[in-house]
Amino acid sequence: xxxxxLGELLDGTPPGIEEALDLVTGFDDGLxxxxxxxGEERAAALAALAGxxxxxxxxxxxxxxxxxxxxxxxxxxxxxALAGGRTxxxxxxxxxxxxxxxxxxxxxxxxEWEPAPPAEPLSDNLLAGCRSWLxxxxxxxxxxxxxxxxxxxxxxxxxxxAVPGLRGLAVLLDGLAAELRASCPVATLDRLxxxxxxxxxxxxxxxxxxxxxxxxxxxxVSGRLLILGVDMHEHGTAVQVQVHGILEPKGGGPSRLVRTxxxxxxxxxxVGPAVWQLLHRYPVLLAALAGRRSLxxxxxxxxxSGDLVWHDDRASAGEPxxxxxxxxxxLAGxxxxxxxxxxxxPVRIAEPVLVEGYKAKAADGGVTxxxxxxxxxxxxxxxxxxxxxxxxxVAASSACIGLVRWDGGRWLLQPLAVQTVVKGTTTEAHNGxxxxxxxxxxxxxxxxxxxxxxxxxxERAGRLLRR
Amino acid sequence: MNADRTAWEQRSTVRVxxxxxxxxxxxxxxxELADGRLQGVVSxxxxxxxxxxxxxxxxxxxxxxxTNNNRPCGGLYGSSPCKHLQSLVAEAALQYGVDRVARYLxxxxxxxxxxxxxxxxxxxxxxxxAPAAMVFSRFLSHLAYLELPDSxxxxxxxxxxxxxxxxx
Numbered sequence: 001x002x003x004x005x006l007g008e009l010l011d012g013t014p015p016g017i018e019e020a021l022d023l024v025t026g027f028d029d030g031l032x033x034x035x036x037x038x039g040e041e042r043a044a045a046l047a048a049l050a051g052x053x054x055x056x057x058x059x060x061x062x063x064x065x066x067x068x069x070x071x072x073x074x075x076x077x078x079x080x081a082l083a084g085g086r087t088x089x090x091x092x093x094x095x096x097x098x099x100x101x102x103x104x105x106x107x108x109x110x111x112e113w114e115p116a117p118p119a120e121p122l123s124d125n126l127l128a129g130c131r132s133w134l135x136x137x138x139x140x141x142x143x144x145x146x147x148x149x150x151x152x153x154x155x156x157x158x159x160x161x162a163v164p165g166l167r168g169l170a171v172l173l174d175g176l177a178a179e180l181r182a183s184c185p186v187a188t189l190d191r192l193x194x195x196x197x198x199x200x201x202x203x204x205x206x207x208x209x210x211x212x213x214x215x216x217x218x219x220x221v222s223g224r225l226l227i228l229g230v231d232m233h234e235h236g237t238a239v240q241v242q243v244h245g246i247l248e249p250k251g252g253g254p255s256r257l258v259r260t261x262x263x264x265x266x267x268x269x270x271v272g273p274a275v276w277q278l279l280h281r282y283p284v285l286l287a288a289l290a291g292r293r294s295l296x297x298x299x300x301x302x303x304x305s306g307d308l309v310w311h312d313d314r315a316s317a318g319e320p321x322x323x324x325x326x327x328x329x330x331l332a333g334x335x336x337x338x339x340x341x342x343x344x345x346p347v348r349i350a351e352p353v354l355v356e357g358y359k360a361k362a363a364d365g366g367v368t369x370x371x372x373x374x375x376x377x378x379x380x381x382x383x384x385x386x387x388x389x390x391x392x393x394v395a396a397s398s399a400c401i402g403l404v405r406w407d408g409g410r411w412l413l414q415p416l417a418v419q420t421v422v423k424g425t426t427t428e429a430h431n432g433x434x435x436x437x438x439x440x441x442x443x444x445x446x447x448x449x450x451x452x453x454x455x456x457x458x459e460r461a462g463r464l465l466r467r
Numbered sequence: 468m469n470a471d472r473t474a475w476e477q478r479s480t481v482r483v484x485x486x487x488x489x490x491x492x493x494x495x496x497x498x499e500l501a502d503g504r505l506q507g508v509v510s511x512x513x514x515x516x517x518x519x520x521x522x523x524x525x526x527x528x529x530x531x532x533x534t535n536n537n538r539p540c541g542g543l544y545g546s547s548p549c550k551h552l553q554s555l556v557a558e559a560a561l562q563y564g565v566d567r568v569a570r571y572l573x574x575x576x577x578x579x580x581x582x583x584x585x586x587x588x589x590x591x592x593x594x595x596x597a598p599a600a601m602v603f604s605r606f607l608s609h610l611a612y613l614e615l616p617d618s619x620x621x622x623x624x625x626x627x628x629x630x631x632x633x634x635x
Contacts, residue, residue: 025477147503158608161615172624179483181501193483194476200627207624233625236484237612240625263622265615268487269562281617303621310619343623347479350626381482384630408478414629450489454613460496461610463516464535 001105001353001404003372009104009404009411010374014096020089021409023049027086028198034141035074043070046082053085074139076131083205086198091344097406098339098349105353109336114304116217121210122165129156130173130208134201142197145186153177167263169207175235176200199347206342216340218301218309222250224318225258225295225308226326227288228352229401229416230432232275232384236268239275243289243432244352244403244416246330247297247308255334257352260285260308270453272385273438277454282312289432294318306337323417323430327354327401346406355413356399367395369413379405379412387431388440389415396420482631487562495558497606500571504597505559508535508606509551519551520599520606525572528592533599543594548587556590557583 001009026045030038038046046069050062062085065078102109133153140149153173160170176197183189226246233240240263247258262285264278279286288295296318301309331354339348355376358369367378380391382405394400397418405412417430438444475481496518498507506522511534519540521532532540532551542549548556559568560583569576574589 021477151502161612164616164618167618167620168622168624171622172627175624175628182484191472191476193478193481196479196481196483196627199479203624232630233622233628234630235625235628238622238625238628239630240622242621242625259621261619261621263618263625265612267609267612269490269492271486271489274489278613305621307621345479347626348623381631382629383632385486385632386630390632407480408474446489449491451491451493453489453492456492456496457610457613460510461613464518465607465610465614 001355001371003357003374005104005106006355006371006374006376009101010376013409014100017093017096020052020093023052024086024089024195024198027082028194030141031138031198031201032142032192032194034139034144035069035079036072036139036141038070046070049082049085049089053088056088058085058088074135076135079135079138080205080209083202086202087206087342087345090199090346091341094339094344094346094349097346098351101349101351101404101406101411102336105351106332107336107351110304110306110338113338113341114217116304118211119165122163124210126156126159126163126166127208127210129159130169130204133173134205134208137201142180142192142194143187145180145184147181147184150177150181150184161265166207169204171235171238171263172200172204172207174237176204178236199345203345216303216305216307218303220299221247221302221308222298222300223296224248224250225260225297225315226321226323226330227292227294227432228323228327228331229403229430230289230387231350231403231414231416232386232431233263234275234384234386237265239264239266239278241279241432243285244350246326246334247302255330256302256306257331257334257336258302258306258308260310262310267457270457273387273434273443273447274450274453275386276435276437279435282310284312284315284317285310286435288315288317289430289435291317292320292322292430294321304338305340305343322428323401324354324399324419324428327352349406350403350414352401352416353404353413354399354401356419358398358400360395360397362391362395365391367391369400376413377410378402379407379414382414384431386434388429388433388438388443389418389431393420393429394418480627480629485563485567486631488564490558490561495554497609498555498559498562499605500559500563500568501605502601504602505555505568505572506597506602506605507555507559508603509554518603518606520602521549521551521555522597522599522602523552523556523572523590523592524595524597527595528572528590529595529597530590530592531595531597531599535599535603537599548590553584553587556587559583560586 030042046066050066053062061081065081160166228244231242242261247256297315358371369376383389399419401417402413402415504522509519511517
């Protein structure tokens, strides 16, 4: 990302975003106090959300839902109509932001999303259990959440976890329930993560509708995968490694920006570099990350969303490939994928960029990068404990591969790798460097002190689970 | 201050649950602050197939410790909490920090309390039976996570859960 591109990105928010988010904030306030007893003001906020959708196919249903809920009748169909409305607003915000970002970067994106046939219908019993918990939450409001209400999520979540096609919903609800549990009783909290919990509630409600999912179209691809970096996602019981890279298709054709992900379940006591051990079934991928190598893949399904569905047995290690070289040479020309409709939420914007020649500055616990008179804020919270990157390292860096993200009304850079020059020698640190175990002696020592937690838990599981 | 708060409340990704600190799991594989209790599972020192289910209620400090087959722990009726309960508190203090455990158990502490043993001396409850079977089954559900199949289809929902580092 050049200075002039950064300038264009930071210069001006696309029109309408603030207004759309104000409507969302009004709706979210209703969820804080519960839709079961809306005051006049909050009822007006629901009506405003519905009003904004009046000209859309959702308009009539949303309007009716706002009226009925204001009158005290909170039924499933009303909640889902408003959740759909909130999602549509975020969809529009996402599209405006991503177009703005693509324009600033000069990035070409695959044109249209083509719908695929709906996925196999899943048992509605399972989904009904989730919907009823989510309804209860909406009626009660975050402020009314207590231990009993959180505990009621236990059974539906356990049932969902057993169904591979519902893993996304299960992981989402498990994360939300853990946050609510840790916040109980919510009534006494000083501040609430209002936007966040409403986001999670809304998405969970949409995902728990029967027939809500469509499978993306997939085509098998072969070629060379050049890794740019790793984005780590994690909560108490799940970790996902999402690798961003550039795929050079075999037999020519334009290079494509792709992601490939592996998610595994875990428990809260497995933290830091130990999470990599849970990915032991993907030795080829891990070795490429740790060794900074490219990967040769054969007949791996590529979804329209730009996601390679990883098959470790269809990949082999390629040549050493420096992600910074890949980013310098290939990133500007690679074709970016379309975004699936249901995934159009600003939280999913994660565009890989290379930033260099900046002056990094640490202040107030944060880090900013100044480039040609423009200032980009680094999201220093997003530096995972499973890798070597620290805020200090970023503040000392001169080049960075990162993901451009948007949250809380501003653009942020999430570093995936940095280059630092000390006394004329360039060193690099990447999020995936410790994929085969930490390489920093201090971290190795700390890990040794805690012992092999994964092995201990596996031993306990083996001895106690099947008796 | 107010602007900061509004900005925080209007973010999609913020840290809500403090990360647990790494600790050895060999002696106490499972600890949690849940259902109004500090509860967990302590591996027996002598029999590899036996575990003790130990719990302390937040409200009354009611103590309980029994094997997973529901035999009461022999050390439970002494003048001080049995060694399993002591280990439970010590490991909880490592995992969550002394302050969080003290707050959950409604124990007032000052700076002189820096570990679990300081907390144990401030417990004032007696033995009361507690649902050991339920705690044990929560432990089994906990272990069952490690046996769930992996997923290579992308989970978009996890974008709401970025890995946030330990403060280093």
